[in-house]
Amino acid sequence: MKLALIGFGQAGGKIVDEFVAYERRTGLDIFSAPVAVNTAKTDLHGLEHVPTDNRVLIGQARVKGHGVGADNELGAEIAEQDIDEVQAALDEIPVHEVDAFLIVAGLGGGTGSGGAPVLAKHLKRIYTEPVFGLGVLPAADEGGIYTLNAARSFQTFVRESDNVLVFDNDAWRQTGESMRGGYDEINREIVRRFGMLFGAGETVGNDRVAESVVDSSEIINTLAGGGVSTVGYAAESVRTTDDGGLRSRIRRDGDDAFDETNTTNRITSLVRKAALGRLTLPCDLSGTERSLLVVGGPPGQLDRKGIERGRSWLEEETGSMEVRGGDYPIPDAETVASAVLFSGVHKVPRIKELQRVAIEARENIDRLQAESDDNLDRLLDEGSEEIAPLY
Ligand SMILES: Nc1nc2c(ncn2[C@@H]2O[C@H](COP(=O)(O)OP(=O)(O)OP(=O)(O)O)[C@@H](O)[C@H]2O)c(=O)[nH]1
Numbered sequence: 260m261k262l263a264l265i266g267f268g269q270a271g272g273k274i275v276d277e278f279v280a281y282e283r284r285t286g287l288d289i290f291s292a293p294v295a296v297n298t299a300k301t302d303l304h305g306l307e308h309v310p311t312d313n314r315v316l317i318g319q320a321r322v323k324g325h326g327v328g329a330d331n332e333l334g335a336e337i338a339e340q341d342i343d344e345v346q347a348a349l350d351e352i353p354v355h356e357v358d359a360f361l362i363v364a365g366l367g368g369g370t371g372s373g374g375a376p377v378l379a380k381h382l383k384r385i386y387t388e389p390v391f392g393l394g395v396l397p398a399a400d401e402g403g404i405y406t407l408n409a410a411r412s413f414q415t416f417v418r419e420s421d422n423v424l425v426f427d428n429d430a431w432r433q434t435g436e437s438m439r440g441g442y443d444e445i446n447r448e449i450v451r452r453f454g455m456l457f458g459a460g461e462t463v464g465n466d467r468v469a470e471s472v473v474d475s476s477e478i479i480n481t482l483a484g485g486g487v488s489t490v491g492y493a494a495e496s497v498r499t500t501d502d503g504g505l506r507s508r509i510r511r512d513g514d515d516a517f518d519e520t521n522t523t524n525r526i527t528s529l530v531r532k533a534a535l536g537r538l539t540l541p542c543d544l545s546g547t548e549r550s551l552l553v554v555g556g557p558p559g560q561l562d563r564k565g566i567e568r569g570r571s572w573l574e575e576e577t578g579s580m581e582v583r584g585g586d587y588p589i590p591d592a593e594t595v596a597s598a599v600l601f602s603g604v605h606k607v608p609r610i611k612e613l614q615r616v617a618i619e620a621r622e623n624i625d626r627l628q629a630e631s632d633d634n635l636d637r638l639l640d641e642g643s644e645e646i647a648p649l650y
Pocket residue numbers: 267268269270271273274298299326327328329330364365366367368369370371372395396397398401405428442443445446
């Protein structure tokens with residue numbers, strides 16, 4: 260599908276940068292004029308792939324290019340005030356060619372957390388195309404303020420968008436590695452998963468027209484209806500033979516029945532692994548409203564029976580009959596991969612936990628604020644009779 264892609268804040272910009280790198284690497288044509296918006300000049304400078312003309316610095320009058328320091332109310336205010344500057348960048352996009360908007364932001368900071376919902380609301384007012392969000396939740400150990408920001412932004416972003424696809428940094432933190440050090444790997448993971456979903460049905464290069472049965476309307480219909488989504492992914496490598504043909508790792512030449520069963524089984528097992536493995540937002544899949552299965556890889560490996568079985572299994576697992584699916588032929592691929600989009604998920608312990616910690620953080624901030632005023636009064640009162648103020 261064709262997306263108008265907008266990264267808000269540092270995380271949003273870096274992920275959009277990675278999406279553009281992915282698009283160039285794969286030869287796909289998914290993103291129309293990607294845009295990065297930020298209140299921090301250095302963050303915009305740090306991007307490598309988003310064209311310079313598409314980097315929009317907002318809030319200069321308020322924060323002078325230094326960011327909003329995790330104040331997401333300020334982030335939202337600035338986004339509202341400077342929405343025309345963002346719109347000017349979007350005016351360059353041939354909107355009649357795009358299927359949807361995708362706004363990407365880390366929800367724990369200030370600029371993206373505050374700005375993404377404001378932009379979603381603005382786009383929905385102006386355009387008829389659906390507006391989707393890709394929201395990144397902070398890791399639990401980032402602290403109360405990040406959690407509070409994320410909880411407030413999350414509920415607003417979900418309300419203002421047609422669907423929010425969620426990636427939880429906490430679930431993807433590498434043990435023993437600092438969160439910051441791991442961002443590059445995490446961003447590649449985000450792009451691998453969402454890139455495969457959004458790339459389904461798009462043209463690779465000039466001469467290979469994808470014959471996929473997954474097209475943009477199926478992705479849009481899976482996301483339509485609102486709510487929150489998560490994505491599962493699994494892949495297995497297939498080897499290239501000496502004559503350039505593709506051969507599965509355990510294929511026995513000349514045994515067609517064996518090959519067919521093998522490709523069918525591989526796909527059904529990849530679908531299970533994708534759904535039962537680590538999701539972008541871990542959750543209980545029962546009660547998921549709509550799902551979409553995309554199986555990508557070399558055309559000869561995309562067995563229809565396997566995809567059908569995978570779909571039936573997903574229906575049982577989610578308890579929903581609304582499971583769409585299809586293949587995504589990628590002629591030169593060395594892996595067969597399965598990506599599953601679960602849309603309208605409800606049983607998400609992480610969100611409940613985020614809200615609980617956010618309430619605690621709010622109470623803690625209010626209490627400290629009240630105490631701080633008293634403490635300062637007490638501190639300054641001491642000796643005030645002997646020491647007169649300067650004026
Ligand atoms: N996955 C991922 N998450 C990131 C990355 N950078 C930051 N984050 C997350 O996003 C949250 C928000 O951080 P930023 O995007 O840096 O904040 P910002 O929107 O630029 O806002 P301010 O810096 O407060 O102006 C953090 O709490 C992290 O959880 C990244 O490169 N990848």
